[in-house]
Amino acid sequence: MRLTCPFCGSRGLEEFTYRGDATVRRPSADASQEAWVDYVYLRDNPCGPHRELWYHGAGCRSWLVVTRDTRTHQILDVRNARDVMLAERMSPEGKGEGS
Amino acid sequence: MADLLSATLPVVSDPVTVGGVTLELVPPTSIVSLGAFAGAGRDELVGRVRAEFGVDLPDVSRAVRSSYGNVAFLWNGPTQWLVVGEDSGELFSRLQKCCGDVCALTSQGDSRTILRLSGMGAREVATRLLPIDLHGQVFSTDCVASTLAGHIPVIVWQTAQTPAYDFLVFRSFASSLFHDLSVALNGHTFSETDHYA
Numbered sequence: 001m002r003l004t005c006p007f008c009g010s011r012g013l014e015e016f017t018y019r020g021d022a023t024v025r026r027p028s029a030d031a032s033q034e035a036w037v038d039y040v041y042l043r044d045n046p047c048g049p050h051r052e053l054w055y056h057g058a059g060c061r062s063w064l065v066v067t068r069d070t071r072t073h074q075i076l077d078v079r080n081a082r083d084v085m086l087a088e089r090m091s092p093e094g095k096g097e098g099s
Numbered sequence: 100m101a102d103l104l105s106a107t108l109p110v111v112s113d114p115v116t117v118g119g120v121t122l123e124l125v126p127p128t129s130i131v132s133l134g135a136f137a138g139a140g141r142d143e144l145v146g147r148v149r150a151e152f153g154v155d156l157p158d159v160s161r162a163v164r165s166s167y168g169n170v171a172f173l174w175n176g177p178t179q180w181l182v183v184g185e186d187s188g189e190l191f192s193r194l195q196k197c198c199g200d201v202c203a204l205t206s207q208g209d210s211r212t213i214l215r216l217s218g219m220g221a222r223e224v225a226t227r228l229l230p231i232d233l234h235g236q237v238f239s240t241d242c243v244a245s246t247l248a249g250h251i252p253v254i255v256w257q258t259a260q261t262p263a264y265d266f267l268v269f270r271s272f273a274s275s276l277f278h279d280l281s282v283a284l285n286g287h288t289f290s291e292t293d294h295y296a
Contacts, residue, residue: 015230059246060177
C-alpha cells in the first residue's frame with residue numbers, strides 16, 4: 001500500500017504509522033458519561049470508505065487524514081490533518097468545539 | 100579538573116571508491132533547524148531570511164542556496180527548515196540576530212552527520228537503499244527528501260548533477276549507514292547486507 005503525502009508525494013507504507021479513526025470528536029467537558037465512553041472506547045468498524053489518522057513519521061512528520069476503503073485498501077483522499085481541523089473550526093457546526 | 104571530552108568523528112572509515120562512485124564523510128558542518136512559530140511566524144520568518152540571506156525559504160521539498168555566505172536552506176517539513184553552512188558558531192549567531200524571535204532555532208550540528216555519495220552511478224547505488232524515485236526527471240539537483248535508507252531515517256539532498264547525494268543522518272546511525280552504503284557500492288541490495296560482513 002502507498003499513500004500520497006500532500007507534502008512528500010507517493011511513499012510506501014513503511015514510512016507511516018496508523019493512529020486510528022479520524023472521525024471521533026472530543027465531547028464537551030459536561031457531556032454525559034455515555035458520550036465519554038463512546039469517545040474513549042467505542043469504535044465503528046465500517047466496511048467501505050473510512051477516514052483515519054496516519055502519521056508520516058519517516059518523512060515530513062505531518063499528521064494526515066486518509067480516506068481509505070477498508071475492503072480494497074484503495075486510497076480515496078489524503079489531506080493534512082491540520083487543514084482538516086482548521087476547516088472544521090471555521091465551519092458553523094464546528095465552531096467552539098475542541099477550542 | 101576533569102578532562103574535556105575530545106570530539107571524535109562519527110565514522111572512522113576512510114572514503115570508499117568503487118567503480119567511480121565515492122562514499123565519504125563530509126567534514127563537520129553547522130546545521131541549524133528553523134521552526135516557524137504558529138500564526139504569522141512563517142511569513143515573518145520568510146521575510147527576515149529573504150532580507151538577510153537573499154533567498155525565499157522553499158515551501159516544497161527542495162534546497163535553496165544563498166550567495167551571502169556558503170549557506171543552504173533545506174525544506175524539512177511544513178514550516179520547518181534546516182540551515183546548512185560552514186562549521187563555525189557564526190551561522191547560529193547570524194540566524195539568531197536575523198530571526199531568533201520569530202522561530203525556534205536549534206543547533207543540529209551534533210545531531211546530524213553528513214555522508215556524501217558522488218560520481219557516475221551514484222544514483223544506482225543510492226537506489227539500492229532508498230525507497231523513493233531518484234530518476235532525474237523527478238529528483239534533480241537541490242531536491243530534498245526525508246525518507247528511510249533501509250531502516251535508517253535520512254534526509255537526502257542531491258547536491259550536484261553528477262550526481263552527488265548528501266545523506267543527513269543521525270550521528271549515532273552514521274556508522275551503520277556508512278556500512279550499508281559501502282555494501283550497496285559493491286552491488287548488493289539492502290536485503291543482502293546481512294550476508295555481507
